[in-house]
């Protein structure tokens with residue numbers, strides 16, 4: 001049965017559900033997922049990102065799954081690694097078409113799950129799902145996950161502008177209104193706090209490479225090298241340097257295969273805010289008032305209490 005995904009343009013979203021899709025026993029089985037309401041759950045990628053792989057006899061991996069903010073960036077990095085730095089091969093399709101987005105379903109287009117089911121292994125998939133909503137077979141098959149977390153304040157800013165320019169999402173309102181929406185977790189894919197905590201807490205029990213967006217900005221070569229190793233690949237130094245260069249913000253902003261310029265304006269209106277907006281660490285300082293910052297720090301302290309995760313807030 002095809003998944004259903006209902007959205008009303010710039011109005012509150014109704015519901016989303018993913019239903020069971022038949023799979024071969026050696027591939028991931030998509031179990032039924034019931035997301036109660038997009039008001040409280042996830043609709044969009046925004047604060048971190050994961051890639052996952054499931055094992056396939058004789059191969060390094062069968063799936064990658066990408067999640068949350070930095071998604072496009074890590075997708076391009078993973079694809080460049082898979083293509084051994086061959087830029088032309090990475091130009092074969094726009095980034096959204098290279099890795100099925102498993103919770104995506106907008107009939108009559110084939111859903112992400114339908115696309116995934118037609119792919120040979122190893123597969124690279126993308127999702128923004130929190131751990132508790134991921135189909136259990138991802139865990140059961142010992143898939144690899146690559147998760148990129150971004151600090152909450154920059155996520156809030158980036159996601160706000162994304163929601164302003166995304167014409168199929170509810171209007172985010174003013175910055176002040178969105179600040180409250182974000183804190184309450186009533187944003188796409190749910191609470192940043194719960195999402196990050198969920199992935200952080202399971203990272204040592206499964207094959208999770210937990211990356212930070214800020215580290216990727218500070219030392220992309222080092223972080224890309226970690227991804228290469230995680231994927232079980234080895235690349236020449238020159239190829240690695242090429243990947244660093246090609247996946248820089250500046251290059252990806254110019255690249256029509258990654259900058260979403262092919263998406264029609266009635267979906268993404270880049271005259272409101274470009275998809276590849278700033279790509280920096282610390283833009284929150286241009287948005288948060290002193291009072292908002294103090295309040296956010298207190299809420300962060302409460303919600304992340306006991307979690308040994310440290311985010312870099314500026315470079």
Ligand SMILES: Nc1ncnc2c1ncn2[C@@H]1O[C@H](COP(=O)(O)OS(=O)(=O)O)[C@@H](OP(=O)(O)O)[C@H]1O
Nearest residue numbers: 045068069070071072073158248249276277278279
């Ligand atoms: N190469 C590179 N370097 C640095 N930053 C990058 C890069 N590619 C994408 N981005 C920034 O990621 C933000 C968009 O997040 P996502 O790609 O997860 O969005 S989406 O899930 O695909 O909708 C968005 O962040 P902001 O610019 O801060 O809004 C993008 O600019």
